[in-house]
Amino acid sequence: MDITVKNEKLNKWIKEVADMCRPDDIYICNGTKEEYDRMMAKLLASGSAIPLKKRTNSYLFRSDPSDVARVEDRTYISTSARDEAGPTNNWIDPAELKETMKRLYEGCMKGRTMYVIPFSMGPVGSPISKIGVEISDSPYVVCNMHIMTRVSSRVLELLDAGEDFIPCLHSIGAPLAPGQKDVQWPCAPIERKYISHFPEENLIWSYGSGYGGNALLGKKCLALRIASAMARREGWMAEHMLILRLTNPEGKQYHIAAAFPSACGKTNLAMMQPSIKGWKCECIGDDIAWMKIGADGRLYAINPESGFFGVAPGTSYETNPMAMDTLKENVIFTNCALTDDGDVWWEGMTDDVPEHLIDWKGRDWDPDSKVDAAHANARFTAPAAQCPVICKDWENPAGVPIDIFIFGGRRTSVVPLVYESFSWDHGVFLGATAASETTAANIGAVGNLRRDPFAMTPFCGYNMGDYFRHWLKMGERLGDKAPRIFYVNWFRKNDEGKFLWPGFSDNSRVLKWMCERIDGKADAQKTPIGLLPVEEGIDLTGLGISEENMKELMRIDTQAWRAEMPDIERHFAKFGSRLPENLTIQLQELRRRLG
Ligand code: GTP
Ligand code: SPV
Ligand code: MN
Numbered sequence: 001m002d003i004t005v006k007n008e009k010l011n012k013w014i015k016e017v018a019d020m021c022r023p024d025d026i027y028i029c030n031g032t033k034e035e036y037d038r039m040m041a042k043l044l045a046s047g048s049a050i051p052l053k054k055r056t057n058s059y060l061f062r063s064d065p066s067d068v069a070r071v072e073d074r075t076y077i078s079t080s081a082r083d084e085a086g087p088t089n090n091w092i093d094p095a096e097l098k099e100t101m102k103r104l105y106e107g108c109m110k111g112r113t114m115y116v117i118p119f120s121m122g123p124v125g126s127p128i129s130k131i132g133v134e135i136s137d138s139p140y141v142v143c144n145m146h147i148m149t150r151v152s153s154r155v156l157e158l159l160d161a162g163e164d165f166i167p168c169l170h171s172i173g174a175p176l177a178p179g180q181k182d183v184q185w186p187c188a189p190i191e192r193k194y195i196s197h198f199p200e201e202n203l204i205w206s207y208g209s210g211y212g213g214n215a216l217l218g219k220k221c222l223a224l225r226i227a228s229a230m231a232r233r234e235g236w237m238a239e240h241m242l243i244l245r246l247t248n249p250e251g252k253q254y255h256i257a258a259a260f261p262s263a264c265g266k267t268n269l270a271m272m273q274p275s276i277k278g279w280k281c282e283c284i285g286d287d288i289a290w291m292k293i294g295a296d297g298r299l300y301a302i303n304p305e306s307g308f309f310g311v312a313p314g315t316s317y318e319t320n321p322m323a324m325d326t327l328k329e330n331v332i333f334t335n336c337a338l339t340d341d342g343d344v345w346w347e348g349m350t351d352d353v354p355e356h357l358i359d360w361k362g363r364d365w366d367p368d369s370k371v372d373a374a375h376a377n378a379r380f381t382a383p384a385a386q387c388p389v390i391c392k393d394w395e396n397p398a399g400v401p402i403d404i405f406i407f408g409g410r411r412t413s414v415v416p417l418v419y420e421s422f423s424w425d426h427g428v429f430l431g432a433t434a435a436s437e438t439t440a441a442n443i444g445a446v447g448n449l450r451r452d453p454f455a456m457t458p459f460c461g462y463n464m465g466d467y468f469r470h471w472l473k474m475g476e477r478l479g480d481k482a483p484r485i486f487y488v489n490w491f492r493k494n495d496e497g498k499f500l501w502p503g504f505s506d507n508s509r510v511l512k513w514m515c516e517r518i519d520g521k522a523d524a525q526k527t528p529i530g531l532l533p534v535e536e537g538i539d540l541t542g543l544g545i546s547e548e549n550m551k552e553l554m555r556i557d558t559q560a561w562r563a564e565m566p567d568i569e570r571h572f573a574k575f576g577s578r579l580p581e582n583l584t585i586q587l588q589e590l591r592r593r594l595g
Contacts, residue, residue, distance in 0.1 A: 004157075005028060005156055006156070007159040010159060013167050014116055017105075017360060020102065021104050021107065021108045021109035021114060021137070021171060022106075022110050023109035023110070024111060024112060024113060025113040025418050026114045026116065029142060030082055030153040031118075031119075031152040031153065034042055036142075036143055036146050042568070043139055043140060045142070048061060049339065050062075052333070052343060053342030053343070054341060054343035055207075055343065056328070057330045058327075058330065058331040059332055059333070060333045060334075060336060061140060062185065062360055062361065063185045063187075063211055063550060064184075064187050064336075065189070066189065066436070067185065067187040067209050067211045067334060068377055069211060069377045069441055070220070070262075070442045070443070071195060071209060071443050071445075072458045074090075075090060075195040075458065076090045076097060076194065076196045077090070077198065078091065078092055078093070078196055078197060079094070079199060080094060083199075084381070085462065086464050086466070086578065087463065087575060088453075089460070092196075097194070100194070101196060101238070101281070102196070104192060105171060106205065107175055109137045110175035110177070111177065111178070111180065112137040113139075114135060115135070116133060117133065117134040117141075118131070118132075118152065119131070119133070119150055119152070120149065121150075121304035121305070121320070122302055122397050123150070124150050124152055124154050128399065130219065130230075130304070131165040131166070132149075132157075132218055134168040134169075134170055135170065136170040136172075137376065138170070138210050138215065140210060141170060141210065141216060143332060144216050144309075144332060145413075146339055147330075147381050148218060148219060148306060148381060149216075149306055149307075150306050163389055165203075166203070166222055167203055167204070168204040168206070168218070168221060170207075173187065173192060173193070173208040174186035174187060174188060179479050185210060187211075187323060188207065188209070189208075190208075191522050192208050195214050197225045198462055199462060201572065202226055212334075212377075213309075219305065220240045220459055222463070223290070224288060224456070224459035225241060225459055225461035227290065228467070231290070232402060232462060235293075235477075236290065236291060236292040236293075236472075237291040237292075237471075238290050239257065239259055239454065239528060240259050240266075240284050240454070241257040241287075241288065241289040242257065242258050242260075242266040242285055243270070243283075243303055244269065244272075244391075245282045245391050246274075246280070246281050246508075246515065247279065247280040247282075248278070248279055249279065249517060252515075253513050254403045254518070255284075255401055255402050256403065256405075256514070256519075257289050257404070259408075259434075260407075261455040262441030262442065263439035263441040264409055264410050264439065265490055266286055266287055267308060268323075268504060269319055271322035271323055272322075272387070272505055272509075273504040273505050273508075274505060274508030275549070276509055276512055276542075279508055279512060280400070281389065282391035283387055283390055284303050284393065284394045285301075285303025285384075286303075286308050286384075287305065288304055289301045293381055294398070295524060296401075297479070297481045298481045299478060299481070300399035300400065301400055301401075302396075302397065302400075303384075303385070305394075306384055306385075307381055308380070308382050308384060308387070309377060309380075310382070311441070312336050312344075312378040312515045313349075313350040313374055313532075314347070315327075315349065316349050318504075319348070319503075322387055322389045323380075326383075327380055327382055327385075330383060332380070332382075333378070333379075333380050334379075335360040335377070335378035336378045336545055337358060337359050337365060340356050340357075345357055346374035347372050347373065353367050357373045359371070359372075360373065366537055368503050375440070402483045403483055403484070403515075404483050404486060404489070404511075404518065405431075405483045406514075407430055407454065407486070407488075408487055408490070410436045410439070410489075411449075412492065412493045412572045414561065414564065416492070417488065417501055417554045418486060418510045418513065418514075418531060418538075419486065419487055419527070419532050420484065420517060420524060421483070421486070422530060424482050424485065425583075425585075427508065428468060428475065429583055429586035429587070429590070431453060432453045432454070432468050432471075433451065433568050433571065434451070434453055434487070435450065435451050435452060436455075437449050437450075453467075453468070457533055460487075465576070465580070468583055484517065487530065488510060491550070492553055494552065500552055500553050501541070501545075502545065508564070509538050510538065512539055513538050522537055523537065526595045527556050528558065529561060533554070562594050569587070
C-alpha cells in the first residue's frame with residue numbers, strides 16, 4: 001500500500017494507524033458526489049443499505065441491536081490528572097487507556113478498507129473552522145461524514161499550507177478473516193467499546209461502535225468534547241446548542257441559541273414555524289454552536305456542522321414540517337421502520353399506522369404489538385442545505401450575533417414553561433443546575449431525572465467546575481453586550497400524563513415574550529426562581545389553551561422547589577473547590593428567596 005499525502009504529520013499518522021490496524025486497503029476520501037455514490041453502491045452490494053423507492057437517493061440502515069445510541073458509560077476524557085476530567089466524566093490514565101485500546105486496534109481492520117476522511121468543521125478555510133481527519137473502517141461512516149461535515153480534498157491543501165488537524169481514529173472493531181462473510185452492521189460488544197478523548201493532545205480514539213456520535217467523530221467528539229477544552233484555553237465557547245434567527249413583524253432580527261439535552265427539542269425548535277402572525281424563524285444549526293466575541297464586543301455563533309443527525313420518532317408534518325421537507329431526498333435513515341411500498345416510517349410520523357411494516361430489527365411488525373416499529377433513537381442524516389428554512393447566513397464565517405440564550409430540559413413537573421434569569425450569574429446558575437429526564441439518545445435507563453448542566457454532561461471535555469467558571473468569565477468579558485438568559489420547559493404534564501403545552505410551532509409564543517423582554521416591552525413578575533411572564537404576558541392569540549392549563553404551566557410550587565435544594569447541593573458538592581464561589585452565592589440566594 002503506497003498511499004502518501006503531502007502533509008508530513010498526516011502521512012506519519014496514516015502509516016502508524018495502518019501498521020497497527022492492518023487494513024487490506026487504504027483510501028483517501030475527496031468528498032465528491034461520485035465518491036459518495038461509490039460508497040453507497042458498496043453498502044448496497046453488501047446488503048447493509050436498503051434503497052427507498054419513495055425517496056430519491058435515500059437509504060435505510062439497520063444497526064446491530066446492541067449499537068443504537070451513544071454510550072456514555074464507555075466514553076472517556078483521558079487527561080494526565082483525573083481532576084482535569086472532573087466528576088462528570090469517566091477517566092482512565094492516558095497511558096493505560098492507550099495500552100488497552102492499542103491491543104484492540106491491533107489488526108482490527110483486517111479484511112477491510114481504511115478510509116482517510118479529511119473534513120472541516122465550519123466552512124472550509126474560515127478562520128473559525130477546525131480541521132479534522134477521521135480514519136475509519138466503515139463506509140457507512142464515510143457517507144454520513146459527507147453529509148454531516150465538509151469532506152473535501154481542499155482540506156488536505158489547507159494542511160499543506162501549514163494548518164493543523166485533529167486526528168480522529170475510528171474502528172468498528174470487527175476484523176474479517178479471509179473468506180469470512182460480513183454482517184449487516186459489524187461492531188464490537190459493549191464491553192469492548194471505547195469512545196476516548198485526549199484533550200491535552202487534541203486526539204480522539206473511538207473503537208467498537210458504528211452509531212452516531214460514537215462514530216461520526218466530527219460531531220460530539222471533536223466539535224464538543226475536544227472543542228470545549230480548546231475553547232476554554234482560547235477564550236471562546238463550544239456548546240450543545242441550536243442556533244436560530246427570529247424576525248418580528250417589523251423586520252427586527254433576533255438570534256437565539258438554546259441548549260437542551262439530547263432528544264429534548266433542539267432540532268424541532270431550530271426549524272420551528274411560528275404560529276403567531278408575522279413572525280419568521282430560520283434555522284442556522286440544530287445541535288452545536290461555536291461562539292466567539294466579535295470586534296463589536298458581541299458574541300457571534302457559527303454552526304460547525306453541515307447536516308442534521310436528527311431524531312426520527314415524533315417528527316411529522318404536524319410537529320416539524322420543515323424537517324419533513326428536508327427529508328425528501330439524499331437522506332440516510334438508521335433504525336427506522338420500512339413500509340411495503342419502500343418508504344420509511346416511525347412512531348408519530350402519521351396518525352394512520354401502516355398496516356404492515358418491517359421493524360428496525362428487520363422483522364415483520366404487527367400494528368397491535370406493543371413494541372415500537374422504529375427504534376426510539378432512530379435517526380435521519382440529511383444535508384442542512386436541503387432545509388427549506390435554512391438561513392441565508394448559515395455558512396457566514398462571521399456567524400450571527402446572539403441576543404438570547406435558552407436552557408431547558410424535560411421536566412414532567414415543578415419547572416414552569418418559561419422564566420428569565422435575574423442576571424448573567426443567575427443565568428449561569430440556571431444552566432449549571434439544569435435537570436432533565438434521560439432519553440434514548442444514550443444507551444441506559446430512560447426517564448431518570450438527572451442534573452445535566454448546560455446540556456453538556458456527556459460532552460464537556462474537561463472539569464465541569466472549570467466550565468462553569470469559563471461561563472462566568474465570558475459574562476464578565478461580554479458585560480452589557482451579553483445575551484439575556486432564559487429557562488424553558490415544554491414538557492410539563494398534567495395528572496393524566498398529558499403535555500400541558502402544545503409545543504412545536506406554539507413555542508414561538510414563548511420566544512416572542514423573550515424578544516419583548518429584551519426590547520423592554522414586556523413586564524415580568526419577580527418570583528423566587530426568576531422572572532416570569534405577567535398574566536396574559538404570553539401571546540395566546542388563536543390558541544385554544546385553557547386558563548387552568550396556563551395557570552399550571554406557570555405555577556411555582558415553592559415546596560417542590562425547596563425539595564430540589566438537597567439535590568442541587570449534592571450536585572454542586574461534587575465539584576469541590578472547582579465550584580466557582582459565585583454559584584454558591586446564587587444557591588444561597590435562591591434558598592433565601594424560597595424562604
Ligand atoms: P439530539 O439530536 O439528540 O441532540 O436531540 P434534539 O434536542 O435535537 O431533540 P429533537 O428536536 O429531535 O426532539 C426530540 C423529541 O422531542 C422528538 O420526538 C420531538 O418530537 C419531541 N419534541 C421536540 N419539541 C417538542 C415540544 O415542543 N413539545 C413536545 N411535547 N415534544 C417535543
Ligand atoms: C445527541 O445525542 O445529542 C445527538 C445524537 O445529537 S449523537 O450524534 O449520536 O450524539
Ligand atoms: Mn445533540
